[in-house]
Structure formats: structure tokens, C-alpha cells
Amino acid sequence: MSSRLRILPAALCGVLALVAALAAGHLVASFGNINASPYLAVGNGAIDLTPLPLKDFAVRTFGTYDKTVLLGGMAAVLVLVSATAGLLSRRTPWPGVAVIVAFGLIGGVAVAARPDLTAIALLAPLASLVAGTAVFLLLHRIATRQQATDSSRRRFLLSSVGTVVGTGVLGGAGQAISGTRDAAASRAAVGQLVPAVSAPPIPADADFAKLGTPAFLTPNRNFYRVDTALSVPQVRTEDWSLRIHGMVEREIRYRYRDLRDRPLVERTVTMTCVSNEVGGDYVSTSNFVGVDLADLLEEAGVQPGAEQLFCSSVDGWTSGTPVAAALDRSRGAMLALGMNREPLPLEHGFPARLVTPGLYGYVSAVKWVVDIEVTTWKARQAYWLRRGWGEQAPIKTESRIDTPKGFDTVPAGTVRLAGVAWAQHTGIAAVEIKVDSGAWQATTLSAEVNPNTWRMWWTQIAVKPGTHQVFVRATDKSGYTQTETRAGTVPDGATGWHSTTFIAS
Known part of the structure; x- marks a missing residue:
């Protein structure tokens, strides 16, 4: 009968195997789409599967830190489960291996379910599975066979330290590689966005900031942010395009330069999130700069019977904007490229997002937009509509x-x-x-x-x-x-x- 592992080395085997698995998956994902990282893929899957009341509670309770809380909670659960898997493997490694395989399968399912990922993204959870299993078996063997003497204990300690260092290098390399596609440099290269048609100047008495109200225009850094993205999509202008198709006379694809070279318009718009509680602060105002959405739709030629713009973000999130609102020039819907004369901040949709005044953001303001399908309400249901939210979503007084x-x-x-x-x-x-x-x-x-x-x-x-x-x-x-x-x-x-x-x- 094999010797029985002590509690601490057994738990450490499980935790270190988890760290190695996550680092390997993150590294492999960094060569393609970072959302293939199993940790992020499972997190995104958890967001999609979370019941609506719990989502609402998280936004209401944690605000913009809801994603941090989710990731932190996931990390705590993973550490607890992996430590338990190690403890269950004090006599034989196979319970721990079974848990690692289960983690790998969950990661694979989460990656496969992502609409923004292709089949090659499954290499990331596969790498996690292989790395986690290999590290667990290696550490378990060392701990089991050589725990009797001081020198063998030192070997296990050195192996554990080596695993920590190695996984740190792998994870850091993955972060560095994904950073080479960071969109910050692309955003900086855009420069200031100067509209051909400026918004009217903001009157001096448009706010009572000295008396306790907010400033009329919200600084970009303070503009509210509520979305489902665990990691901010990194989209460079040179890689971005917008496709308009579906119930149109002609399919059109616009590149960033196509839009940047047009005469830009500027409009002052207040946006509100549907998650804003009574008295809440998910409401902000900016001078948005971009092009008229109605112009783009008219160039494509919207067909009779079209009811919604089924809009997709680069990360697969979708929204449905009423066609009537998008074409209503008195409303002034825009494909926005900038806020307050700057290119859109990365977290607010750079390179481009929709802004449709008068409608809650979940139907009107998709960020990182790359696809607009002109269709009907019956044909397609967007992310929040499938979850029971309203279809038209006019902002309430x-x-x-x-x-x-x-x-x-x-x-x-x-x-x-x-x-x-x-x-x-x-x-x-x-x-x-x-x-x-x-x-x-x-x-x-x-x-x-x-x-x-x-x-x-x-x-x-x-x-x-x-x-x-x-x-x-x-x-x-x-x-x-x-x-x-x-x-x-x-x-x-x-x-x-x-x-x-x-x-x-």
C-alpha cells in the first residue's frame, strides 16, 4: 500500500496544479483571443447563466466592481476545490486527476460556447488540462515517494517553488503577448476628433455644480460603465470594420478610415443604464463625435418590414435597436467614434459604438460594435431580450x-x-x-x-x-x-x- 500524503503537501499539489493549468491556458489564449483563457471563458459563461435577479443584485450592490467580485469569488472557489482535490488524493492521485479533467471539460465547454471564438480556441483549455494533470502527477509522485527524509522534503519544496516560478513566467508571458495587441497605441494614433458640425456650446448655467449638482458634461474617466465584458476588448482601428447586412438593398462594410474621413458630427447626449435604481448614478452626459447612423443605413437601403438593428459586439454580445429610432433624424442616433473630442476610451467601446438618444443602453448603445443585421424582432433576439427585458426600452422620466x-x-x-x-x-x-x-x-x-x-x-x-x-x-x-x-x-x-x-x- 502506498504511503499517505500529509495534509499540507496534498493540498499544495492541488493548488499548484490549478495555478499551472490557468497559466498555461492563459498563455495559449494570448496568441489568439484572450477570451479563450479558461478562467475568463468560465467567468463569461457564469455571467451569461446567472439568473436575472442575481445579476441585478450584483450590479446594484457592487456597481462597477461586480466583475472583480465575480473573478475573486471564482478564484476562491477554484482554490478551495483544488485543495480539496489534493486532500482526496492523499493515497492515490486519481481523484485529483478526475477533478482536473472535470475543470478542463468545463473550460472547454465555456470556450466552445463563446460566440466570438473559433474551434482553434479549444487549444487553450486543452493546454490547461495537460499542464494541470502533468504538474499534479509530478508533484504527487515527488511528495509520495520522498516525504520520509529532510532531503526529499527539500526536493518537494524546490519543486513547488519551481512550479510557482514557472507558472508565473507562463502567465506573465501570456499577458505580455496579449499586450502586444493592446489597442491603446491604436487609439493614441487616432488623435483629436474635430467635428465638422459641432454641438452648440454648453451654457454656463447648464449645471449648478457649485450648489451640489454634477458637472453638466461627465469626464470620460467618470462616465458610468455597465457591461458583461470581463476583459476589455482590444480592437485596433486597422483591424476593425462594421458590416451592415440583412434586410437591406446592398450589404456594406465600413473600415475605420472610411468613417474617420467623413465630416463628423458632435451631439450632446445623456445616456442612462436600465440597471439604474431610483436615485442611482448610472447616468452620464458626453459630447459624442461620430457619424449619423441614419446616413449609413440609408446607404445600405433599409427594406420595408425591417424592425430592429441586431447589433453585435466584437466579444459576441448583442443588442436590438428599433429601426424607427435609428432612422429618426430628430433623435440623432450615431455611430460614435469619440467622447468629449477624444477617441472613445477602450472601456467605452473603442473604436466605435452606437449611441441612440432616449433609449436605455442595453438596446441602444452596443460597444465595440462590428456587425449590424437589419431584421425583425421575431427573427433575432438580443442578449437581454432573451432574458426577459423589454423590447423598446424608452428611458423613463x-x-x-x-x-x-x-x-x-x-x-x-x-x-x-x-x-x-x-x-x-x-x-x-x-x-x-x-x-x-x-x-x-x-x-x-x-x-x-x-x-x-x-x-x-x-x-x-x-x-x-x-x-x-x-x-x-x-x-x-x-x-x-x-x-x-x-x-x-x-x-x-x-x-x-x-x-x-x-x-x-
């Missing part, structure tokens, strides 16, 4: 209190309130506030830039010492006033009055 913050302590007497409201493509007509159980009071609105942007508000109230609750509601230019009824973000955006509680002392 909403408002928010930015100051005072919840449970702030302020001096009793005159208190300043300020915030923001939005009703994209309709426009805000009025914002009112109510303190405790009092009557609704009008506020002062900022200058309107255009109906597709948010609008700031502020007012002053007199309060006595104590705890107070203030509510806000907006009325848009159609005459609709926000409902008090609370609804969650699913399936087509949250509703309800935002409120905040503060203490006057």
Missing part, C-alpha cells in the same frame, strides 16, 4: 437628489437642495420637491441644452432642528409627472420618487 446626501447633518434654518432630472428625447419641464408631509414646491431649473440631456435643479428650504425627509419628482415636456409607485429595474427601468433623509441641528 426620473429625478434625483444629490445634496444633501442621505443622513447628512446640516445647520437648521435655510438648507440648499440640488439634483438632476432626465427624460431623454422628451425633455424636462419642471422639478418639484416636498419636505416631510408638506406641499410640493417648484425648484429652479438650469438652462436646457437639448431634450436628449439631463437638466439640473436647485432650491432652498427653511427647516427646524430635527430629522427631515425630502422627496423629488419631475414632469417632462409631454406633461407626464413621475409616479410615486416603486418598480425595480426589470424589465424596462425603475420608477418611483427619490428621497433623502437629513438631520438639521
Whole structure:
């Protein structure tokens, strides 16, 4: 009967085999598409399979760190399972090998399911399987046969250190190789995007930033980001193209230079995520620079009966934009190349994305867009539509209190309130506030830039010492006033009055 491994070496065999497997898979994936890395492929698969309420909880709870939490949680689970596999293999290595094979199969299935990967990408999970199995068997043999003496223990220790160093080199090499296709240099080479038709200047009184509202234009670094991409796609302008096909008179493919050389237009647009809770901050405004989407569609010749633009990102994510909204020139849908006179940031869709004012981002603003199929709603269902979200997704009239913050302590007497409201493509007509159980009071609105942007508000109230609750509601230019009824973000955006509680002392 073979000797029984001690607990620590047994667990270490499993963990080090896991590290070797992930490093080898990452290295092989780096020569093609980094999304073939089994760790990322399984993570992306987990995102796709996560139930809608759990997705909504993750975005609401962790915000832009939701992907970091997912990857960290995956890492913890993998380490725990691999250590357990090692412990189950104290007498024989085969339980650990079985776990490694199971990991390899899961990675292979995850890679095969990715719409942006080809069959050759399966080499990455295969490399993980081979490397993990080889390292596990090697370390297990050394630990089993040579754990009796100090010199043999040193050999196991040296082998473990060597595995750590080797996997570090492999993983680093994979990261370096994938970095050679980093799109940052391509983005830098684009230079400043100067529109032929500029957006009207932003009036000085378009915000009340000194009174507690956001600045009217959101700096690129602060623009909200919500998407399903675990790793930011790296697409160089020289490799990028956009195909428009389907229910069109002629299929057209545009290269980046084709669009960059056109007279560019600039539009000021506020975008909102459907995951934005009442009072949330998934709303931002930018001067987008690009070309009219209607121009591109008219050049292709949209056929009668077409209902949606089934748009695909380079990483396989899809959205469905209503054709009527895309062709509505009063709305001003764009294929955007830049934000605030800079090329799009990598995380916001460089080289190109869609921007369709007045619709939530999941149907209107696909990033890293490479394919637009003109089709019907029945023929194709996009990513979120398959998961029960709404089809048309017009942005709902909403408002928010930015100051005072919840449970702030302020001096009793005159208190300043300020915030923001939005009703994209309709426009805000009025914002009112109510303190405790009092009557609704009008506020002062900022200058309107255009109906597709948010609008700031502020007012002053007199309060006595104590705890107070203030509510806000907006009325848009159609005459609709926000409902008090609370609804969650699913399936087509949250509703309800935002409120905040503060203490006057």
C-alpha cells in the first residue's frame, strides 16, 4: 500500500496544479483571443447563466466592481476545490486527476460556447488540462515517494517553488503577448476628433455644480460603465470594420478610415443604464463625435418590414435597436467614434459604438460594435431580450437628489437642495420637491441644452432642528409627472420618487 500524503503537501499539489493549468491556458489564449483563457471563458459563461435577479443584485450592490467580485469569488472557489482535490488524493492521485479533467471539460465547454471564438480556441483549455494533470502527477509522485527524509522534503519544496516560478513566467508571458495587441497605441494614433458640425456650446448655467449638482458634461474617466465584458476588448482601428447586412438593398462594410474621413458630427447626449435604481448614478452626459447612423443605413437601403438593428459586439454580445429610432433624424442616433473630442476610451467601446438618444443602453448603445443585421424582432433576439427585458426600452422620466446626501447633518434654518432630472428625447419641464408631509414646491431649473440631456435643479428650504425627509419628482415636456409607485429595474427601468433623509441641528 502506498504511503499517505500529509495534509499540507496534498493540498499544495492541488493548488499548484490549478495555478499551472490557468497559466498555461492563459498563455495559449494570448496568441489568439484572450477570451479563450479558461478562467475568463468560465467567468463569461457564469455571467451569461446567472439568473436575472442575481445579476441585478450584483450590479446594484457592487456597481462597477461586480466583475472583480465575480473573478475573486471564482478564484476562491477554484482554490478551495483544488485543495480539496489534493486532500482526496492523499493515497492515490486519481481523484485529483478526475477533478482536473472535470475543470478542463468545463473550460472547454465555456470556450466552445463563446460566440466570438473559433474551434482553434479549444487549444487553450486543452493546454490547461495537460499542464494541470502533468504538474499534479509530478508533484504527487515527488511528495509520495520522498516525504520520509529532510532531503526529499527539500526536493518537494524546490519543486513547488519551481512550479510557482514557472507558472508565473507562463502567465506573465501570456499577458505580455496579449499586450502586444493592446489597442491603446491604436487609439493614441487616432488623435483629436474635430467635428465638422459641432454641438452648440454648453451654457454656463447648464449645471449648478457649485450648489451640489454634477458637472453638466461627465469626464470620460467618470462616465458610468455597465457591461458583461470581463476583459476589455482590444480592437485596433486597422483591424476593425462594421458590416451592415440583412434586410437591406446592398450589404456594406465600413473600415475605420472610411468613417474617420467623413465630416463628423458632435451631439450632446445623456445616456442612462436600465440597471439604474431610483436615485442611482448610472447616468452620464458626453459630447459624442461620430457619424449619423441614419446616413449609413440609408446607404445600405433599409427594406420595408425591417424592425430592429441586431447589433453585435466584437466579444459576441448583442443588442436590438428599433429601426424607427435609428432612422429618426430628430433623435440623432450615431455611430460614435469619440467622447468629449477624444477617441472613445477602450472601456467605452473603442473604436466605435452606437449611441441612440432616449433609449436605455442595453438596446441602444452596443460597444465595440462590428456587425449590424437589419431584421425583425421575431427573427433575432438580443442578449437581454432573451432574458426577459423589454423590447423598446424608452428611458423613463426620473429625478434625483444629490445634496444633501442621505443622513447628512446640516445647520437648521435655510438648507440648499440640488439634483438632476432626465427624460431623454422628451425633455424636462419642471422639478418639484416636498419636505416631510408638506406641499410640493417648484425648484429652479438650469438652462436646457437639448431634450436628449439631463437638466439640473436647485432650491432652498427653511427647516427646524430635527430629522427631515425630502422627496423629488419631475414632469417632462409631454406633461407626464413621475409616479410615486416603486418598480425595480426589470424589465424596462425603475420608477418611483427619490428621497433623502437629513438631520438639521
